[in-house]
Amino acid sequence: MKCAPFDYVRPAGVGEVVTTLRQAGGDGKILAGGQSLVPVMAMRMARPSVLVDVNRVPGLSSVETDGDAVRVGALARHALLQAQPDHPLLAEAASWIGHTAIRTRGTTGGSLAHADPSAELPVVAVATGATVSVAGPDGVRELDAAELFTGMMTTSLADDEMITSVRFPRPSRWGFAEFARRHGDFALVTAVVTEFGDELRVTLGGVSAAPMRAHAAEEVLAGGGSARDAARAASEEIEPTADLHGSVPFRRAMAAEMVRRALVRTGVEE
């Protein structure tokens, strides 16, 4: 199907983006890579009256080292994340997003704002304790990734706010594992393990409305437990729902296996 008509605005700066969104009074949408928004508009599940194309806003497309973290501009494409050497976990995660023709267009800001429960980058954002910079009418605010995701495809962003960059801390060790029916499909389960200091974090995507920390699994690890024990704990603490892609027991089994693999890849004893 084709999209419903809309007005098209192509601002040259973040300030103008925010003003245009504000004037649209909740009926405007940012257009970044368009890889999620345009399908939704084509299916007429969204009918914004104003599209604010941010693709030509300068200065938002880079990936830069910033102390013990990497700062990623909101317009950095998945393909750039995949190719950069400074944050290997981000590169690995980006390589699992869709296909080349999706990764050349899709953006970091768009992925976080879209907040698909199966998407890779939101899981990495929560797993690394990323800080999200958001521009709005009152200037720029910063929030923790965990505060951004409030539910299934919903965030704490206001209608007139724009993500401008995301700061992803670099873990000392990490492991990534994903199960999808075919590489490039949305994940059924994504498991990301990150080590900061002597703390091991286990973060899961695809098993709940928003990325979640598997605290029971983390406690097992803090107590010196094995990858297998932690994986079992993770599979018991999640509350997956059944759909045409898999039953509850299947999803629990896949979550356990992905956690085990991510832990082994991190270097945790099997």
Next chain:
Amino acid sequence: MDVHLIVNGERAHVDVEPRRTLADALREDLGLTGTHLGCEHGVCGACTVLVDGAPARACLMFAVQADGAEVTTVEGLQDGDGALHPLQEAFVAHHGLQCGFCTPGMLMTAAHLLDTHPGADRETIRAEMAGNICRCTGYQGIVDAVEAAGNARDTPA
């Protein structure tokens, strides 16, 4: 809105509504019907074209976004004298198509693949072509064709 772009090396101009996708502008306004539309939501890959050298779904871009861009469609694969591109020859020779609906997207994806992964093995070809759906061939012929075209390119004549 006025959109000026370069399509297959030539200047082009269209005057379109903002909601006109790049795919529709190519097909309906510029008469380049080689770019096919299957799903119109990014999944099938039939509409894949190169925008500034990188593959993109022409159904997920609005034509207005391509203002100033360089677009290559399947019509641009042939060289000036009308000879088929080596990839097109390989698709013919290796049964890389049946109905041909998916073929333009397959060719554009494969053209970029061979440019960016010289000497790609079968596994890489399979992974990189996985974003394009074919309902006829069962894919073996497509992988054979891309592999053959890659090998022919890597072996200087």
